[in-house]
Amino acid sequence: MLLRTEELSKAFGxxxxxxxxxxxxxxxxxxxxxxxxxxxxxxxxxxLCGIYRPTRGRIVFAGRDLAGRATHEYAAAGIGRTFQxxxxxxxxxxxxxxxxxxxxLEPCGFAAAALRLPARVREERAxxxxxxxxxxxxxxxxxxDTPADAMPYGALxxxxxxxxxxxxxxxxxxxxxxxxxxxxxxxxxxRLIHSLVTRRVTVVLVEHNMKLxxxxxxxVLVLDYGRVLxxxxxxxxxxxxxxVEAYLGAEAR
Amino acid sequence: MSAQFAQYLLTGVTVGAIYAxxxxxxxxxxxxxxxxxxxxxxxxxxxxxAAVSLANAGWPLPVxxxxxxxxxxxxxxxxxxxxxxxxxxxxxxxxxxxxxxxxILLRGMAMxxxxxxxxxxxxxxxxxxxxxxxxxxxxxxxxxxxxxLVIVALLAWFFHRTLLGKALLATSHNRLAAQLCxxxxxxxxxxxxxxxxxxxxxxxxxxAPITFTAWDVGVMLGLKGFAAAILGGLGSGAGAxxxxxxxxxxxxxxxxxxxxxxxxxxxxxxMLAVLMFLPGGLLGARASDRV
Amino acid sequence: MRARGLVLxxxxxxxLPLALPNKYAYDVAILVGLNAIVCVGLNLxxxxxxxxxxxxxxxxxxxxxxSAILAARYGWPTPLSLxxxVAGVALLAWLVGRPIxxxxxxxxxxxxxxxxxxxAIVIATEDGLTGGPDGMSVPPLAAxxxxxxxxTAWYWAVGALLVGVVWLARNLIDSPRGRALRALHGxxxxxxxxxxDSARHKLNAFVLSAALAALAGGLTAHYAGFITPAKATFxxxxxxxxxxxxxxxxxTFGAVAGAAVLTLLPQFLTALxxxxxxxxxxxxxxxxxFMPRGLVPxxxxxxxxxxxxxx
Numbered sequence: 001m002l003l004r005t006e007e008l009s010k011a012f013g014x015x016x017x018x019x020x021x022x023x024x025x026x027x028x029x030x031x032x033x034x035x036x037x038x039x040x041x042x043x044x045x046x047x048l049c050g051i052y053r054p055t056r057g058r059i060v061f062a063g064r065d066l067a068g069r070a071t072h073e074y075a076a077a078g079i080g081r082t083f084q085x086x087x088x089x090x091x092x093x094x095x096x097x098x099x100x101x102x103x104x105l106e107p108c109g110f111a112a113a114a115l116r117l118p119a120r121v122r123e124e125r126a127x128x129x130x131x132x133x134x135x136x137x138x139x140x141x142x143x144x145d146t147p148a149d150a151m152p153y154g155a156l157x158x159x160x161x162x163x164x165x166x167x168x169x170x171x172x173x174x175x176x177x178x179x180x181x182x183x184x185x186x187x188x189x190x191r192l193i194h195s196l197v198t199r200r201v202t203v204v205l206v207e208h209n210m211k212l213x214x215x216x217x218x219x220v221l222v223l224d225y226g227r228v229l230x231x232x233x234x235x236x237x238x239x240x241x242x243x244v245e246a247y248l249g250a251e252a253r
Numbered sequence: 254m255s256a257q258f259a260q261y262l263l264t265g266v267t268v269g270a271i272y273a274x275x276x277x278x279x280x281x282x283x284x285x286x287x288x289x290x291x292x293x294x295x296x297x298x299x300x301x302x303a304a305v306s307l308a309n310a311g312w313p314l315p316v317x318x319x320x321x322x323x324x325x326x327x328x329x330x331x332x333x334x335x336x337x338x339x340x341x342x343x344x345x346x347x348x349x350x351x352x353x354x355x356x357i358l359l360r361g362m363a364m365x366x367x368x369x370x371x372x373x374x375x376x377x378x379x380x381x382x383x384x385x386x387x388x389x390x391x392x393x394x395x396x397x398x399x400x401x402l403v404i405v406a407l408l409a410w411f412f413h414r415t416l417l418g419k420a421l422l423a424t425s426h427n428r429l430a431a432q433l434c435x436x437x438x439x440x441x442x443x444x445x446x447x448x449x450x451x452x453x454x455x456x457x458x459x460x461a462p463i464t465f466t467a468w469d470v471g472v473m474l475g476l477k478g479f480a481a482a483i484l485g486g487l488g489s490g491a492g493a494x495x496x497x498x499x500x501x502x503x504x505x506x507x508x509x510x511x512x513x514x515x516x517x518x519x520x521x522x523x524m525l526a527v528l529m530f531l532p533g534g535l536l537g538a539r540a541s542d543r544v
Numbered sequence: 545m546r547a548r549g550l551v552l553x554x555x556x557x558x559x560l561p562l563a564l565p566n567k568y569a570y571d572v573a574i575l576v577g578l579n580a581i582v583c584v585g586l587n588l589x590x591x592x593x594x595x596x597x598x599x600x601x602x603x604x605x606x607x608x609x610x611s612a613i614l615a616a617r618y619g620w621p622t623p624l625s626l627x628x629x630v631a632g633v634a635l636l637a638w639l640v641g642r643p644i645x646x647x648x649x650x651x652x653x654x655x656x657x658x659x660x661x662x663x664a665i666v667i668a669t670e671d672g673l674t675g676g677p678d679g680m681s682v683p684p685l686a687a688x689x690x691x692x693x694x695x696t697a698w699y700w701a702v703g704a705l706l707v708g709v710v711w712l713a714r715n716l717i718d719s720p721r722g723r724a725l726r727a728l729h730g731x732x733x734x735x736x737x738x739x740x741d742s743a744r745h746k747l748n749a750f751v752l753s754a755a756l757a758a759l760a761g762g763l764t765a766h767y768a769g770f771i772t773p774a775k776a777t778f779x780x781x782x783x784x785x786x787x788x789x790x791x792x793x794x795x796t797f798g799a800v801a802g803a804a805v806l807t808l809l810p811q812f813l814t815a816l817x818x819x820x821x822x823x824x825x826x827x828x829x830x831x832x833x834f835m836p837r838g839l840v841p842x843x844x845x846x847x848x849x850x851x852x853x854x855x
Binding site (some may be wrong): 272289320329336340343344345347349351353354355356357358359360361362364365472476479480483487514515517518521522524525528529532 | 749793833
């Protein structure tokens with residue numbers, strides 16, 4: 001069991017955005033997190049990567065309870081994430097974005113950096129090569145030296161994935177990776193997610209695009225009003241009447 | 254209540270009222286444009302100096318005061334049009350430098366137009382101190398307190414009961430939504446700057462008979478007014494007033510009971526303490542990022 | 545690009561004396577160099593890390609007075625007093641930086657402003673120790689009986705130090721540490737999400753820039769043989785920030801250029817005597833309004849655009 005939550009809750013003021021959610025995620029699988037707008041999906045994701053501190057409950061990742069720790073400690077534990085509203089480093093090029101993603105793999109002493117010691121120069125070259133390889137992997141090789149603020153939306157979505165992968169995470173949280181993409185770009189994302197599985201990266205994805213969700217995930221979790229409404233295999237969840245009602249309203253039944 | 258304590262309290266409230274007016278000026282501009290106007294203190298200086306000039310030239314005091322305030326308002330308008338508007342969208346640091354440049358420019362102009370000496374404005378209704386429970390109160394202090402109360406009341410009425418005032422408030426809450434409702438943000442900004450400058454000028458005029466005025470009084474007064482605005486909660490009108498009064502009293506008490514040499518430090522220590530432990534200020538909002 | 549800029553700078557420093565007519569010109573050049581050292585450090589904080597400090601003159605002043613007091617009043621040998629002053633300021637910046645850097649934007653600006661002013665007032669008030677508003681004299685920088693004296697010697701010392709500091713800064717920027725700073729400026733949450741401890745990196749940039757300011761301050765004191773509280777005031781803090789912003793944020797050479805232009809400008813303006821302040825303020829406003837990204841980036845963009853048209 002790679003990630004397990006126990007009664008995980010997050011309240012803002014009096015509103016429980018996530019309410020006593022207990023889930024289990026197996027290593028090497030693709031989990032989808034779906035639910036109507038406002039169901040708490042992004043909040044749950046933010047909890048799982050340490051951006052929000054839980055009000056209650058535990059988050060056990062690879063045997064360690066991470067609840068209450070700082071965000072960068074979640075990253076250090078092996079959790080990566082992409083953002084729904086792009087949080088690309090717009091003040092850098094695509095290559096630099098991905099190189100920055102490798103931060104955890106490059107302990108860099110002050111003196112070594114300031115004095116440009118030979119070991120540092122070698123590490124820098126290795127970093128650059130690996131970042132280039134990742135850009136190649138997500139299909140962004142031609143954008144290598146382009147400032148991120150000059151790149152198209154679809155490319156930026158893939159850039160975020162490349163950056164997150166640079167840290168070699170065990171668990172990757174994708175927040176609406178296909179949002180705003182056309183069918184061609186969405187197929188790209190689909191291909192990418194499949195290839196992540198072969199790289200033994202566990203994926204949790206929040207998505208509204210049902211076709212993508214059903215096609216790529218082994219396990220689907222439905223949230224509604226901050227609570228788990230249903231979970232299971234994609235086909236089973238899709239047929240679940242309570243899920244249909246939550247999304248489409250009682251009349252749709 | 255000992256006479257000394259009462260004295261410090263009265264002095265503190267008087268100075269605090271001035272800080273409150275300056276802080277209100279900051280708050281109004283910050284709300285309308287997210288700009289910290291470092292030139293705010295110079296409007297305080299200009300008000301006092303212009304009034305002194307005109308009064309010395311023989312103008313009746315009320316007319317001199319009115320003209321000085323009008324002049325400041327015009328300069329505030331000029332600042333908005335010539336410096337702030339063209340720089341719309343620039344990074345925060347750049348905007349800060351621009352208003353600092355404006356304050357240096359205004360100070361330089363003041364040094365040229367007037368001189369480097371200290372000047373006094375005649376007190377509005379004489380200099381005979383009033384004795385109040387062992388403490389003495391200058392009549393001018395009553396003017397300061399009275400005028401501040403009237404101004405605060407007028408501003409409250411303006412912001413909550415007039416269309417223009419409400420437009421200013423709307424712009425401060427959500428600029429885009431205000432524009433979509435037909436509010437001309439350009440007009441709002443001009444009004445905000447003119448109003449702030451006028452407020453600053455009034456503060457400078459009110460205090461000039463007591464603490465005198467000179468070409469460089471703007472710097473400290475501006476900074477302390479800003480400290481007061483931060484103390485009350487940047488962007489909150491009521492906070493600006495509260496912050497000003499609390500700061501004035503703290504300064505007066507500190508100078509009296511602890512150390513008068515370090516009087517100026519008190520405002521900044523208070524400001525630092527607020528920023529480190531209660532950044533929203535006494536009445537300000539607590540913001541959080543949405544990801 | 546990297547190596548080229550550094551070589552150009554080194555060449556400029558080496559060749560400049562040919563253009564300096566007299567001692568006064570050397571003096572100005574040394575002043576430019578010392579300001580540039582502060583600005584390179586401050587640029588790491590403002591331009592790369594995206595923070596702001598309106599109180600760095602406080603660190604400059606503490607470095608200056610720290611070394612001056614240890615040397616003049618307690619008889620410490622000057623290289624030691626200088627090192628101690630820089631270390632002391634670094635420690636202070638580390639202690640104060642932790643709580644202050646939790647603030648953002650205007651709040652951070654005002655907190656650093658307040659800090660700088662408090663330092664300036666304390667320096668001016670504790671006249672028993674510091675000589676008060678009139679300042680105090682400072683022994684020259686000397687080791688093993690040899691003093692660093694005279695404009696020429698100081699020029700080479702400051703010039704070499706500047707080239708060294710720029711080299712160090714550029715190395716840092718091209719390393720994971722530099723990328724971490726730029727990342728937290730770009731998106732702090734995304735930076736955290738790739739494992740960057742943003743609080744620690746902000747603090748590092750703050751401490752480094754404070755140490756450089758203190759170093760420049762101490763050197764200024766020993767060079768001039770005298771120091772006054774004017775060097776620790778809000779106005780000086782503003783001058784420093786303006787140099788960085790004017791020269792171009794996130795550009796080390798921009799910081800040097802900004803220091804050069806804005807140190808030289810008042811020299812030319814003294815001819816205008818009473819109009820100096822008005823012109824300085826006007827120039828500040830004008831350039832910030834029309835070149836909001838600063839001089840060097842604006843020139844770079846114009847150059848790039850001209851190149852594209854030429855092709």
